[in-house]
Amino acid sequence: MLDVASIQSFYGETQVLFGPSIRIEEGEVVALLGPNGAGKTTLIRSILGLTPPRTGEIRFDGRAITGASTHEIARAGIGWVPDDRRVFPTLTVQRNLQIAVKKTRFRSWSLSDAFGIFSALEHLMSRDCENLSGGEMQMVSISRALLGSPGLVLFDEPSQGLAPKIVQDVMRTIRRLKAEGVAALVVEQNALAALDVADRVYVMDRGRIVHEGPAATLRDDADLRRRLIGI
Numbered sequence: 001m002l003d004v005a006s007i008q009s010f011y012g013e014t015q016v017l018f019g020p021s022i023r024i025e026e027g028e029v030v031a032l033l034g035p036n037g038a039g040k041t042t043l044i045r046s047i048l049g050l051t052p053p054r055t056g057e058i059r060f061d062g063r064a065i066t067g068a069s070t071h072e073i074a075r076a077g078i079g080w081v082p083d084d085r086r087v088f089p090t091l092t093v094q095r096n097l098q099i100a101v102k103k104t105r106f107r108s109w110s111l112s113d114a115f116g117i118f119s120a121l122e123h124l125m126s127r128d129c130e131n132l133s134g135g136e137m138q139m140v141s142i143s144r145a146l147l148g149s150p151g152l153v154l155f156d157e158p159s160q161g162l163a164p165k166i167v168q169d170v171m172r173t174i175r176r177l178k179a180e181g182v183a184a185l186v187v188e189q190n191a192l193a194a195l196d197v198a199d200r201v202y203v204m205d206r207g208r209i210v211h212e213g214p215a216a217t218l219r220d221d222a223d224l225r226r227r228l229i230g231i
Ligand SMILES: Nc1ncnc2c1ncn2[C@@H]1O[C@H](COP(=O)(O)OP(=O)(O)OP(=O)(O)O)[C@@H](O)[C@H]1O
Pocket: 011, 014, 016, 034, 035, 036, 037, 038, 039, 040, 041, 042, 043
């Protein structure tokens, strides 16, 4: 479904990605781990066309999207849950969700489908987003990605700033989306939570992929875990 091949990305003249390659199959959940500054967010930004790679190729759903606009990439069926959630604070939940609705070739999501995933959402519809808690805002952010009818959602630090119980809810949601056929790339500092939910994992360091394999293997091998992700 997603095939990132040897991309090199820069901020100005500073190179941040040195040829990472990753693949995500249909309906697969993939964790992307690594220390601060490894380039995980930049990899997400490169896929979304926000920081387009200078070399290498990104293919999604059978076609090259390298160099396409962020708008076209979203239309192709890639959703995004940014680390700062990026909801419009002065708009209501309902309005934030309405403006996110898109049709793609993937399964279409309606508001009532989103209520099926987040039962509390229905009661928040008339609230302004600036009055929501972190967990509620994350619910809106994930629902907004779903209403764009994605085949793949890129989650950037979805557990950041959330209470442990809410983190579990978010991880359960990612698993639920997988059951609905939506693939996910999950960038996380909370490595154990991500390894629990993921099928496969990539570990990045200094702009390169340094490990790739089943998530359960890394989760259950304490030596490997300490060596690769320091926990
Ligand atoms: N807008 C920018 N301009 C210049 N350099 C940047 C910019 N954004 C990130 N960088 C640099 O690129 C490198 C990779 O950053 P990136 O945010 O992709 O890493 P990360 O793995 O997501 O880390 P974190 O978990 O801290 O977000 C870092 O050295 C960072 O300082």
